[in-house]
């Protein structure tokens with residue numbers, strides 16, 4: 001063998017006795033086959049076999065299997081973002097003439113996907129009140145293939161009655177998909193409540209360090225996995241094993257991170273009830289949050305994300321008060337180690353249930369900093385808002 005060949009042929013080394021706790025990162029586009037016959041037959045390996053790096057490596061399969069176990073599902077499919085997880089489900093289920101129901105508090109880009117992508121292709125969507133519960137039965141007609149739920153909802157935190165919605169959907173032959181990003185499978189398992197798809201933005205709590213984008217879809221039935229994988233294969237969508245490795249690492253500490261963040265977020269939410277500039281605290285663990293009773297019934301606890309509605313007038317001093325924050329960072333996305341805060345525009349997004357709170361909505365994501373440092377930062381910000389709000393004078 002000449003040197004140039006030696007450069008590209010890796011010698012086989014022994015793996016005997018090498019028992020590492022880490023999941024190896026297998027990078028691959030090409031998968032090689034022992035003989036021409038096996039290569040010719042590769043199409044028969046199915047979606048659980050290995051045929052091409054895009055369709056799975058032992059690294060991505062490990063993460064998928066771990067999420068499947070956590071969700072109590074049948075298979076999990078990884079995609080490049082949480083948004084892609086939602087759209088992959090919709091693209092695999094909906095055909096022209098079909099209809100999908102989405103809640104009014106849905107993650108913004110999902111609504112855009114329905115209006116900008118699905119609608120021009122003859123797929124209708126209907127926006128419903130997130131608190132509709134079993135009343136959704138009246139909205140499910142013969143064309144309705146999919147009911148989408150997101151609980152609690154992005155920014156406004158309404159907790160949905162997933163069991164009641166599932167019951168109504170099943171009775172009329174519609175599938176149910178649930179965006180479970182806030183709860184993670186540790187605090188709520190949509191498939192155990194009858195949903196057909198549980199999607200997670202792994203970008204948030206699974207990744208946990210604000211440095212990766214990934215989404216997952218866990219299905220309750222093998223046939224649903226097949227439909228999604230066929231769409232992803234045609235679109236050429238897969239994930240990088242390097243990012244899957246980061247997600248596998250994040251998953252190992254998710255339990256302690258989420259438990260801590262949930263404790264701190266609940267404590268802060270209760271304290272914020274007493275702030276003179278806070279009108280409403282939208283935290284599922286508090287009775288002031290729509291759907292709180294459902295949360296108490298169905299969820300095992302809280303994560304670190306919640307919102308507050310400021311009293312009208314407080315927004316006058318908001319921009320400099322946010323800029324002056326020293327521990328909280330201003331930013332969207334969430335679930336990382338750094339605490340975040342961001343004002344959210346709500347009213348313009350609502351179409352089924354008017355948003356009647358006149359004050360600004362601030363979304364908070366609690367990270368892993370010392371809670372005392374965080375609270376002092378928050379208190380300083382709220383104090384800076386006081387002179388601007390009518391409440392302070394009252």
Ligand SMILES: *Cc1c(COP(=O)(O)O)cnc(C)c1O
Pocket residue numbers: 080081082083084107150154179181182201202203204213214215333
């Ligand atoms: C962030 C988020 C998404 C999208 O995840 P990306 O990975 O950022 O695309 C979807 N749903 C919810 C509820 C989210 O918070």
